[in-house]
Amino acid sequence: MAKVYYDKDINTGSLQGKTVAIVGYGSQGHAHAQNLRDSGYNVIVGLREGKSFDKAKEDGFDVRTVGEAVKDADVTMVLLPDEGQPKVYEAEIKDNLKENSALAFAHGFNVHFNQIVPPENVDVFLVAPKGPGHLVRRTYQEEAGVPALFGVFQDVSGNASDVAKAYAQGIGAARAGVLETSFQEETETDLFGEQAVLCGGLTSLVKAGFETLTDAGYQPEVAYFECLHELKLIVDLMYEGGMENMRYSISDTAQWGDFVSGPRVINEETKARMGEVLTEIQNGQFAKGWILENQAGRPQYNAINNSEYKHPITAVGQELRDLMPFVQNPIR
Numbered sequence: 001m002a003k004v005y006y007d008k009d010i011n012t013g014s015l016q017g018k019t020v021a022i023v024g025y026g027s028q029g030h031a032h033a034q035n036l037r038d039s040g041y042n043v044i045v046g047l048r049e050g051k052s053f054d055k056a057k058e059d060g061f062d063v064r065t066v067g068e069a070v071k072d073a074d075v076t077m078v079l080l081p082d083e084g085q086p087k088v089y090e091a092e093i094k095d096n097l098k099e100n101s102a103l104a105f106a107h108g109f110n111v112h113f114n115q116i117v118p119p120e121n122v123d124v125f126l127v128a129p130k131g132p133g134h135l136v137r138r139t140y141q142e143e144a145g146v147p148a149l150f151g152v153f154q155d156v157s158g159n160a161s162d163v164a165k166a167y168a169q170g171i172g173a174a175r176a177g178v179l180e181t182s183f184q185e186e187t188e189t190d191l192f193g194e195q196a197v198l199c200g201g202l203t204s205l206v207k208a209g210f211e212t213l214t215d216a217g218y219q220p221e222v223a224y225f226e227c228l229h230e231l232k233l234i235v236d237l238m239y240e241g242g243m244e245n246m247r248y249s250i251s252d253t254a255q256w257g258d259f260v261s262g263p264r265v266i267n268e269e270t271k272a273r274m275g276e277v278l279t280e281i282q283n284g285q286f287a288k289g290w291i292l293e294n295q296a297g298r299p300q301y302n303a304i305n306n307s308e309y310k311h312p313i314t315a316v317g318q319e320l321r322d323l324m325p326f327v328q329n330p331i332r
C-alpha cells in the first residue's frame with residue numbers, strides 16, 4: 001500500500017516561521033489562507049483589486065498586489081484559475097520570487113503542460129486537495145479535513161518534500177490522508193476524475209435520469225428529489241463506509257436493482273468512452289483545446305454554460321432548495 005501521511009507523521013518545522021503568499025482568494029485560495037492562518041502560519045494574500053481583494057481584506061488578511069506578496073514570500077502558492085496563471089506568472093510572479101523560496105500549485109496543469117516554466121533557483125511543488133475549496137475550509141472548521149496529494153517537481157533546497165507535507169498538514173489535509181504523487185499523475189488523474197466521473201460524468205448521469213423521468217410524464221420535483229437530492233445522501237453513505245455501507249442501508253429491492261440494472265447503464269461501452277477521455281488528457285489534446293478556447297474568449301464555454309443554466313433541473317432545484325434553509329449553499 002502507498003504511504004499515507006497523517007498529522008502524527010509530519011514534521012512541520014520546515015514551514016514554521018515562514019511567510020506563505022496565497023495568490024488568489026477564490027474557492028481554494030480562501031480555504032488555504034484561512035486554514036494556514038488558523039494553523040499558526042504567517043499568511044499574506046496576493047490579488048488584483050476587485051471582489052476577492054475586498055473579501056480577503058474583510059477577512060482580516062494583509063492583502064497586496066501579487067508582485068508585492070511574492071517578493072516577501074518563502075512559499076508562493078498560486079491559486080489563480082489555471083487558464084489565467086501563465087500571464088500573471090510572467091508579469092508578476094516570475095521576477096519577484098526570492099532565491100531558494102518555493103513556488104507551489106494546487107494542480108499541476110500549467111507546469112506539466114509547459115505553460116509555466118519555473119526558474120531553476122526555487123523549489124517547485126504541488127499540494128492538491130482532493131475536494132472543492134469550500135469543503136477544504138468547512139471540514140477544517142469541523143476538525144476534519146479533505147485528503148490531498150503532494151508532489152515535488154524541483155528540489156533546490158533539499159527540503160521541498162518536507163515543506164510540501166507541512167503545507168498539506170497546515171490546510172488540514174493530514175487529518176484525512178496525504179499521498180505522494182508526481183505532477184504528471186496529479187494532472188492526468190485530476191482532469192480524468194473531474195471530466196469522466198465527478199463533474200462531467202455525474203452531471204450527465206443526473207440529467208439523463210431527470211430527463212428520462214420527466215419525458216415519461218413524472219413531476220419534475222419528484223425527478224429532482226430522486227436523481228439529484230438523494231444522490232448526496234447515497235454518496236454520503238459511500239463516503240462514510242464504502243459501497244458496502246450504502247448497500248447495507250438501502251432496501252434489498254434497491255440492491256437487486258443496483259446489481260441488474262446498473263451495469264446496463266454504465267458498462268464496458270462507458271469504460272471505452274472513459275478511455276478516450278483519458279487518452280486525450282494524456283496526449284495533450286484536452287489541454288490544447290482548453291488553452292485555445294480561452295485565447296478565443298471562451299465562445300463554446302459560454303454557449304454551453306448558458307444552455308446548461310436553462311436546463312429545467314436548474315429552476316426546479318432552486319425552488320426546492322430555497323425551501324430547505326438547512327442546505328448549505330456557498331452561492332446563495
Ligand SMILES: NC(=O)C1=CN([C@@H]2O[C@H](COP(=O)(O)OP(=O)(O)OC[C@H]3O[C@@H](n4cnc5c(N)ncnc54)[C@H](OP(=O)(O)O)[C@@H]3O)[C@@H](O)[C@H]2O)C=CC1
Pocket residue numbers: 023024025026027028029046047048049050051052053066078079080081082084088106107128129130131132133134
Ligand atoms: N476549485 C477547487 O476546489 C479546486 C481547484 N484546484 C486548483 O486551484 C487553483 C485555483 O482554482 P480555484 O480556487 O477554483 O479558482 P477561483 O476561480 O475560485 O479563484 C481564482 C482567484 O484568483 C483571482 N484572480 C483571477 N485573476 C487574477 C489576476 N489576474 N490577478 C490576481 N488575482 C486574480 C480571483 O480574484 P477576482 O475576484 O479578482 O477574480 C480569485 O480570487 C487552480 O489551479 C485549480 O485547478 C485544485 C483543487 C480543487
Ligand SMILES: CC[C@](O)(C(C)=O)C(=O)O
Pocket residue numbers: 129130131132133190193194198199
Ligand atoms: C472535481 C473538481 C476539482 O478537480 C476538485 C474540486 O477537486 C476542481 O478542479 O475543481
